[in-house]
Amino acid sequence: MNNLLQTAIEASIKAGEVIMQVYNTPFDVELKDDKSPLTEADKKANDIINSFLIPTELPIISEENKQTDFTIRKTWDTCWVVDPVDGTKEFIKRNGEFTVNIALVEAGVPVLGVIYVPAVHTLYYADVKNQKAFKAVLNAHEFSMDFIIENSKVLEPKEANSDLVQVVGSRSHMSQETLDFVDTLKEKGSEVEIVSKGSSLKFCLVAEGQADVYPRFAPTMEWDTAAGQAICNAVGIEVISKETDKPLLYNKENLLNPWFLVSK
Known part of the structure; x- marks a missing residue:
C-alpha cells in the first residue's frame, strides 16, 4: 500500500477515536465567523491529523487550520486537503453520519482519498492512479494495516437503470435546485428514489453502488x-463542476467549490 495512503488511514482512524470520545459525552458548540458550528471534536481531531501529516513534509489545507495565503499556496504542487469532522451538524444531531476526510492532491487533482466513519468503524480509501477503492469495517478504532487489507472489499458502482434513478440528497442541505433536478428526471420518465445521507458519505453511496447520482x-x-x-x-x-463541465479542482485561490454533479 502507498505509504502516504497508509499515513492518511492511520490519521483518520486515530482522529475518529477522539471524535467518538467527545461524541459520547456532553459537549459545547461554538459558531465560527461564517456561522458554521464547531465542537471540541473538530479541534482535537485536527490536532491528531496534523500530528500524522506534518511529518510527511507536505503542506496541509484543513478546515480547522489557519489558511495559508494563495500567494504561497499557488506554489504547492502537492498538498493534503483535510476535514477533521465533515458533517458537524450531523455530529451535533448525534445521528452518526459524520466522517473524517483526508485527501492528497497533486496539481489540483485528488490522487489519494480516505473517508472514515467513526460511529460505525467503517473506512473507505482509494488510490486513484491505480484505479482502486475499498471499504473495510473495523472491529474498533484499534487496527492493524494487515487487518484492514484482509477485510477490504473493492467498491463497485451500480449499473445504470433508466427506470429507477437513486438520487443522493443531503440530510441538512437539500436545495430547491436539487429538487428541480429531481423533477427533471421525473419528466424524462424515470422513477426517482431519494437516498438521504449526511457528510461525505454521499460520495461513498455512489461509489459503492447504493445510488446513481449525487447533485x-x-x-x-x-x-x-x-x-x-x-x-x-x-x-x-x-465529479463535474457545473461551471466548467470539467472535474472539480483543488488548492484554488477560492477554496469554495462550484456546484457539481457526481455520476458515471
Missing part, C-alpha cells in the same frame, strides 16, 4: 469533497 447544488468547500472525489474517481465516477 450538489449548494455551497461546499474543498475539504468537504476532495476525499470523496478521490474515492469516486478511483471507480470511474466523475
Whole structure:
C-alpha cells in the first residue's frame, strides 16, 4: 500500500477515536465567523491529523487550520486537503453520519482519498492512479494495516437503470435546485428514489453502488469533497463542476467549490 495512503488511514482512524470520545459525552458548540458550528471534536481531531501529516513534509489545507495565503499556496504542487469532522451538524444531531476526510492532491487533482466513519468503524480509501477503492469495517478504532487489507472489499458502482434513478440528497442541505433536478428526471420518465445521507458519505453511496447520482447544488468547500472525489474517481465516477463541465479542482485561490454533479 502507498505509504502516504497508509499515513492518511492511520490519521483518520486515530482522529475518529477522539471524535467518538467527545461524541459520547456532553459537549459545547461554538459558531465560527461564517456561522458554521464547531465542537471540541473538530479541534482535537485536527490536532491528531496534523500530528500524522506534518511529518510527511507536505503542506496541509484543513478546515480547522489557519489558511495559508494563495500567494504561497499557488506554489504547492502537492498538498493534503483535510476535514477533521465533515458533517458537524450531523455530529451535533448525534445521528452518526459524520466522517473524517483526508485527501492528497497533486496539481489540483485528488490522487489519494480516505473517508472514515467513526460511529460505525467503517473506512473507505482509494488510490486513484491505480484505479482502486475499498471499504473495510473495523472491529474498533484499534487496527492493524494487515487487518484492514484482509477485510477490504473493492467498491463497485451500480449499473445504470433508466427506470429507477437513486438520487443522493443531503440530510441538512437539500436545495430547491436539487429538487428541480429531481423533477427533471421525473419528466424524462424515470422513477426517482431519494437516498438521504449526511457528510461525505454521499460520495461513498455512489461509489459503492447504493445510488446513481449525487447533485450538489449548494455551497461546499474543498475539504468537504476532495476525499470523496478521490474515492469516486478511483471507480470511474466523475465529479463535474457545473461551471466548467470539467472535474472539480483543488488548492484554488477560492477554496469554495462550484456546484457539481457526481455520476458515471
